[in-house]
Amino acid sequence: MRExxxxxxxxxxxxxxxxxxxxHGIVHRLIAEVxxxxxxxxxxxxxxxxxxxxxxxxxxxxDVAEAxxxxxxxxxxxxxxxLPDNIVFSYQGDGDLAAIGTAEIVHAANRSENISVFFVxxxxxxxxxGQMAPTTLEGQKTLTTPSGREKKxxxxxxxxxELLSVLxxxxxxxxxxxxxxxxxxxxxxxxxxxxxIQITKKGFSLVEIISPCPTYWGLTPLESLQYIDNNLLKxxxxxxxxxxxx
Amino acid sequence: xxxxxxxxxxVALSEAAIRAGCRFYFGYPxxxxxxxxxxxxxxxxxxxxxxxxxESELASINMVFGAALTGAKAMTTSSSxxxxxxxxGISYLAGCELPAVVVNVMRGxxxxxxxxxxxxxxFQAVKGGGHGDYRLLVFAPSxxxxxxxxxxxxxxxxxxxxxxxxxxxxxxxxxxxxxVSFPEMSESFSYRNDWALTxxxxxxxxxxxxxxxxxxVLERHNKSLQKKYGEIxxxxxxxxxxxxDDADVLLTAFGFCGRLCKKAVEELRGMGIKAGxxxxxxxxxxxxxxxxxxxxxxxxxFCVEMNAGQMVEDIMFYADNKNKVGFIGRTGGGxxxxxxxxxxxxxxx
Ligand SMILES: Cc1ncc(C[n+]2csc(CCOP(=O)(O)OP(=O)(O)O)c2C)c(N)n1
Numbered sequence: 001m002r003e004x005x006x007x008x009x010x011x012x013x014x015x016x017x018x019x020x021x022x023x024h025g026i027v028h029r030l031i032a033e034v035x036x037x038x039x040x041x042x043x044x045x046x047x048x049x050x051x052x053x054x055x056x057x058x059x060x061x062x063d064v065a066e067a068x069x070x071x072x073x074x075x076x077x078x079x080x081x082x083l084p085d086n087i088v089f090s091y092q093g094d095g096d097l098a099a100i101g102t103a104e105i106v107h108a109a110n111r112s113e114n115i116s117v118f119f120v121x122x123x124x125x126x127x128x129x130g131q132m133a134p135t136t137l138e139g140q141k142t143l144t145t146p147s148g149r150e151k152k153x154x155x156x157x158x159x160x161x162e163l164l165s166v167l168x169x170x171x172x173x174x175x176x177x178x179x180x181x182x183x184x185x186x187x188x189x190x191x192x193x194x195x196x197i198q199i200t201k202k203g204f205s206l207v208e209i210i211s212p213c214p215t216y217w218g219l220t221p222l223e224s225l226q227y228i229d230n231n232l233l234k235x236x237x238x239x240x241x242x243x244x245x246x
Numbered sequence: 247x248x249x250x251x252x253x254x255x256x257v258a259l260s261e262a263a264i265r266a267g268c269r270f271y272f273g274y275p276x277x278x279x280x281x282x283x284x285x286x287x288x289x290x291x292x293x294x295x296x297x298x299x300x301e302s303e304l305a306s307i308n309m310v311f312g313a314a315l316t317g318a319k320a321m322t323t324s325s326s327x328x329x330x331x332x333x334x335g336i337s338y339l340a341g342c343e344l345p346a347v348v349v350n351v352m353r354g355x356x357x358x359x360x361x362x363x364x365x366x367x368x369f370q371a372v373k374g375g376g377h378g379d380y381r382l383l384v385f386a387p388s389x390x391x392x393x394x395x396x397x398x399x400x401x402x403x404x405x406x407x408x409x410x411x412x413x414x415x416x417x418x419x420x421x422x423x424x425x426v427s428f429p430e431m432s433e434s435f436s437y438r439n440d441w442a443l444t445x446x447x448x449x450x451x452x453x454x455x456x457x458x459x460x461x462x463v464l465e466r467h468n469k470s471l472q473k474k475y476g477e478i479x480x481x482x483x484x485x486x487x488x489x490x491d492d493a494d495v496l497l498t499a500f501g502f503c504g505r506l507c508k509k510a511v512e513e514l515r516g517m518g519i520k521a522g523x524x525x526x527x528x529x530x531x532x533x534x535x536x537x538x539x540x541x542x543x544x545x546x547x548f549c550v551e552m553n554a555g556q557m558v559e560d561i562m563f564y565a566d567n568k569n570k571v572g573f574i575g576r577t578g579g580g581x582x583x584x585x586x587x588x589x590x591x592x593x594x595x
Contacts, residue, residue: 057453066455071308078312
C-alpha cells in the first residue's frame with residue numbers, strides 16, 4: 001500500500017477548536033508541511049498571537065511561545081536575536097498585526113529581522129466575536145459596524161503588504177488566498193520561500209493569507225470561498241507584492 | 247581588594263549586568279537613564295552581546311520576553327513613563343515565569359512629570375502595576391556599590407526563581423558618581439534551560455504561555471506562583487540598619503533617601519537624640535517582621551520618601567503602633583535635605 005496523504009510530523013494529532021470552514025487550520029497544515037519538507041522541525045520556534053490562533057501550540061509539534069496581543073514580532077525578534085540559527089516565525093491575525101501591533105510589525109520589517117511572518121487576514125476580530133478589523137472591507141457588516149464599515153468615520157481596509165513594501169528591510173511580501181486549491185498551493189510555495197529566505201539569512205519576509213471566517217461573515221464555508229474571490233480579491237491584490245531577494 | 251572605578255550609577259548598573267553575563271539588552275531612550283542605552287550600545291558590541299534600540303518600551307519588554315524564553319539573560323531599563331508602558335509585558339513575563347531584569351530609574355510624575363529624581367513608583371513596583379496576582383523581587387540600592395552588587399544578584403535570583411527582578415532607583419542614583427568595584431567577568435554563572443524554547447531537538451516540543459483555559463488550571467498555576475513568592479518571602483529579605491538597636495527615633499527610608507537619613511541620624515545623635523535608621527533593601531519582599539521588632543523599641547518613627555507617602559503605608563502596617571509613624575516627603579522631583587529631615591524630626595518631637 002502506498003501512503004499518499006498523512007498528517008505532517010510538524011502537526012500534533014489533536015482536533016482543532018477552529019470553526020467549520022475557518023482558514024487557520026489550513027494555514028497550520030501548510031506551515032507544517034513546509035517544515036517537514038525543509039526538515040527544520042527541530043529548529044523551529046513559532047510565536048502564537050492573541051487571537052483565534054492562540055492555541056497554536058496545541059496543534060504544532062514543535063516549540064511555540066505565546067506573545068501578548070500585537071507584540072508577536074517583538075517577541076520573535078528577541079528569540080531570533082538570542083538564537084540566530086533557529087528558525088523563528090510569527091503567526092498573526094489582522095487585529096494583532098495591523099491594529100494593536102502596527103508599530104512592532106513595521107519596525108521588525110524595517111530592521112529586516114531575519115524572521116518569517118504568516119499573517120492571516122480574515123477581515124474581522126474572530127476571537128472577540130467578530131468586530132471590525134483594520135482590514136474590514138468598506139460596507140462589511142461586523143459586530144461593531146452594524147450598518148457596514150463606513151469609510152468616513154473608520155477609514156478603509158489597510159493593505160499590509162503594500163504598506164510594508166516601502167520599507168527597504170521588507171525583502172519578500174506575498175499575498176495569497178485560501179479560496180481555491182491552486183491559490184492554496186501558491187500560499188504553500190510562498191511559505192516555503194519565506195522560510196528559505198530566513199534559512200539563507202536574507203532578512204524579513206511576510207506572507208499575507210486572505211482567509212475565510214464563515215462564522216463572522218455570516219456565510220457558509222462554501223459561500224465564504226466565493227466571497228473571497230468575488231469581494232476580497234477586488235481590494236486585496238494577489239501575488240508577489242515585493243521581492244528584493246532574487 | 248579589587249581595583250575601584252569611578253563611574254555614574256547608570257554605568258555601574260550596565261557594567262554589573264555585563265559582568266553577570268547579561269548579553270541581551272533592549273531599551274528605548276528616556277531621561278534620566280540614557281547612559282545605560284549608550285553604554286550598552288558600545289559594551290554589548292565588545293562582549294559579543296546584543297544591543298537593540300527598540301521602537302518603544304512595549305517592544306523592548308517583549309523583546310526581553312523573547313530572549314528570556316530561550317533561557318538567555320536579558321534586561322531592559324527605563325524610567326517611570328516607560329515602565330508604565332511595560333506593565334502588560336511585565337505581567338506576561340510573570341505569568342510565563344521567565345527570568346528577566348527590569349530597571350526603573352525613577353523620575354517625577356504623574357504623566358510626563360519631569361526628569362528630576364523621584365521615588366513615586368514604589369506602589370507600582372511593589373504592589374503590582376500590571377494585571378494579575380504576581381510579584382517582582384524589588385531591590386532598592388542606596389549606594390553605587392549596591393547598584394553593582396544588587397544588579398549582579400538580580401540576574402542570579404531571576405534565574406534561580408525564574409522570575410523578574412526589578413532594580414528600583416532614581417535619577418539621582420543614576421547620575422551621581424562614586425568609586426565601585428565590579429565582580430570579575432569570569433565569575434559569571436549560567437541559567438538552567440531545561441524549560442526554555444530552543445528548538446525540539448531530541449526532546450518533546452515545549453510551549454511557553456500564560457493562557458490556561460481548562461477548569462481549575464489557572465488557579466493551580468496561581469497557587470504555584472504564590473508558593474514561589476512565599477519561598478522568596480522566607481529567603482530573600484534584605485535590609486540595612488544604622489544605630490537602630492537603641493534608637494528612640496527610628497528613621498525609615500529606601501534608596502537615595504536612605505543616604506540622607508544616615509546623615510540625619512548622625513546629626514541627630516550629635517544633638518543628643520538617639521536616632522537610628524531602618525532601610526529595606528528588598529522592597530518586595532518587605533522586611534516587615536524585622537521592622538515590627540525594631541518599632542517596638544522606638545518612641546517615634548519617621549518614613550522619609552521622595553513621594554507623597556508610599557512606603558509609609560507598609561511602615562504603618564508593620565509598626566507595632568501606627569500612631570507612632572510620621573511622614574517626611576517631597577514630591578515632583580523635590581529632594582528632602584538633611585536639615586529638613588532633622589528639623590522635621592526635632593520639631594515634631
Ligand atoms: C491588550 C489586549 N487588548 C485586547 C485583547 C482582546 N483580544 C483578543 S484577540 C483580539 C483580536 C483578534 O483578532 P485578529 O488578530 O484579527 O485574529 P483572529 O482572532 O481573527 O484570528 C482582541 C482584540 C487582548 N487580549 N489584549
